[in-house]
Amino acid sequence: MSARYMYIDDQPDKAGGIEAGLSATDYLKVKLFPAETWSKQIQTIFESRKDFNGLLLDLQLRIPEGELMYDAPALAQQLRNLAKEGKLEDWPIILCTTDDLFLQMYDKSTNDDLFDRIFYKENWSPSVCKRDLLEFESLAIGYDRIKAAIRDNLGIAGLLNSDSKAIITQVADKLPEAKTVHSIAAFLLKQLVIKPGLLIDEDILAIRLGVDAQKSDWEALKATFDSFRYKGVFSDGWSRWWIGDIMKWWRQISEGGSLRNSKAEDKVKLLQQVTKITNITPIAIPDHHSQSSFWYKCNITKTPLNSDDGILIKGQDKNFDWQDKEYISMYHIWTAASKKKEDEILNKVSSTDADKIKDIFGLKRKSI
Numbered sequence: 464m465s466a467r468y469m470y471i472d473d474q475p476d477k478a479g480g481i482e483a484g485l486s487a488t489d490y491l492k493v494k495l496f497p498a499e500t501w502s503k504q505i506q507t508i509f510e511s512r513k514d515f516n517g518l519l520l521d522l523q524l525r526i527p528e529g530e531l532m533y534d535a536p537a538l539a540q541q542l543r544n545l546a547k548e549g550k551l552e553d554w555p556i557i558l559c560t561t562d563d564l565f566l567q568m569y570d571k572s573t574n575d576d577l578f579d580r581i582f583y584k585e586n587w588s589p590s591v592c593k594r595d596l597l598e599f600e601s602l603a604i605g606y607d608r609i610k611a612a613i614r615d616n617l618g619i620a621g622l623l624n625s626d627s628k629a630i631i632t633q634v635a636d637k638l639p640e641a642k643t644v645h646s647i648a649a650f651l652l653k654q655l656v657i658k659p660g661l662l663i664d665e666d667i668l669a670i671r672l673g674v675d676a677q678k679s680d681w682e683a684l685k686a687t688f689d690s691f692r693y694k695g696v697f698s699d700g701w702s703r704w705w706i707g708d709i710m711k712w713w714r715q716i717s718e719g720g721s722l723r724n725s726k727a728e729d730k731v732k733l734l735q736q737v738t739k740i741t742n743i744t745p746i747a748i749p750d751h752h753s754q755s756s757f758w759y760k761c762n763i764t765k766t767p768l769n770s771d772d773g774i775l776i777k778g779q780d781k782n783f784d785w786q787d788k789e790y791i792s793m794y795h796i797w798t799a800a801s802k803k804k805e806d807e808i809l810n811k812v813s814s815t816d817a818d819k820i821k822d823i824f825g826l827k828r829k830s831i
Contacts, residue, residue, distance in 0.1 A: 466491050466603035468517040469508070471538075472559070473498035473525045481559075481584055490600045498524040501533055508542065512552060516603040518542070519582065522560035535559075539577040543645060553610075553644035555579040555602035576649055601700020605652070608696050609644050622651065623695040630661060630707075637783055652697050660786035662693050662703040670746070670757045670767045671706070672734060673727030678744040687738050727755040749794040761792035762811065768792045774820065777813045796820055797827065 468491070472478035475497045482495040498521070499507060508518075520535035535558055545551035558578040579602050582595060612622050619635045620626065634655060639646040659667055665685070669676040674684065691712070693703040713722040716737050722730070727745040735743055746767050748755050754769035761768060762776055773790030782788070791808055799805050805824055809817045 465489065466517055466600040467515045468493045468519050468599060469511055469515040470495045470519040471498055471524065472521040473523065481587060484587065485596065488596055491596050493519065498526060500526055504538065505541065509551065516607065517555045517557065517599065519557045519559050522558060536574040536577055543577060546645060547643055553606065555606050557582050557599065559584050561585040579648065579652065598700040601697050604699060605697045606644055606648055609647050625695065633785055654783060656697050656701050656703060658786050661705065661707065663706045665702055666760050666765055668704050670760055671722060673730035673745050673757060675744045675746045680740055680742040683740050684734065684738060684743060723758055724756050727757060749792065751793040751797040759787065759790050761795055762789045763791055763807065764795045766792040766794050774812050774816050776811050796823055
């Protein structure tokens with residue numbers, strides 16, 4: 464399947480390169496449309512919707528022939544409302560912006576649910592953004608799968624491609640009340656696929672196995688876990704593994720041992736025995752850490768850590784019960800080398816933890 468995206472930008476002369484670059488593969492095609500006045504823009508979208516299965520919106524949409532201006536969140540909100548009313552077929556909407564403009568204009572608390580993904584265009588090139596292309600395609604395919612699941616009454620089991628009654632019930636009970644295609648897509652993507660918990664990404668897979676992927680035959684080892692891969696909606700754009708199945712397998716091969724509590728070096732020894740892959744190196748304990756039973760990655764640096772060697776990120780009280788907590792590693796706290804990095808850390812933690820961290824920053828300065 465080839466995903467087809469409509470791309471609306473108020474500077475089509477500058478956006479042509481992005482259009483061509485995104486269309487350079489067999490699985491994604493993008494067509495650029497210039498921004499129009501509000502009513503004309505809605506009309507163009509209605510007329511073109513049947514030819515596309517995704518929408519890419521520039522953050523700011525200025526109209527050259529007049530003073531009218533609107534932004535992507537306003538247009539996206541209108542399109543989501545039309546979809547709820549059954550007047551427009553739902554589709555993935557991706558926000559296209561630059562880092563600086565995004566930070567100045569974007570209100571995450573009110574606008575985040577409108578968009579399925581954010582695409583940063585200033586440093587984009589086909590050679591470094593293959594993941595973008597795959598995720599764009601996956602979103603289009605995923606929306607179509609959700610529409611089919613609703614039509615055929617397949618339910619969550621069909622979307623997740625899982626026969627685990629516990630997981631199906633757990634996820635189904637938390638689905639948003641307004642079960643539009645977009646609300647289901649946003650929930651499954653952002654709360655299940657992207658946020659670690661029931662599913663984990665490749666970084667966390669290596670971390671929980673205690674494996675230094677850069678110093679090991681990681682591709683060969685990773686292939687031995689193919690049976691634990693997530694194969695549900697959005698899996699073609701986001702590689703994930705079922706951690707519960709992996710933990711169950713670990714108990715079997717370790718005669719009841721705990722994957723979570725085992726040291727990295729012990730995990731690697733057992734992996735070498737079971738897989739017959741000898742080139743596997745355990746993760747070394749980072750400076751300022753004490754534990755090698757790694758389970759998380761630092762929210763900022765991706766450094767492997769045990770919860771004992773991290774500071775909890777604030778604002779996670781409303782996490783779903785299947786979602787993992789996120790931490791900042793003590794390694795990063797001790798090695799943050801600029802005021803900007805220190806402020807980034809302090810902004811992510813509670814006031815109580817911030818006071819503790821400030822003491823560490825003070826000790827660092829005294830030792831210089």
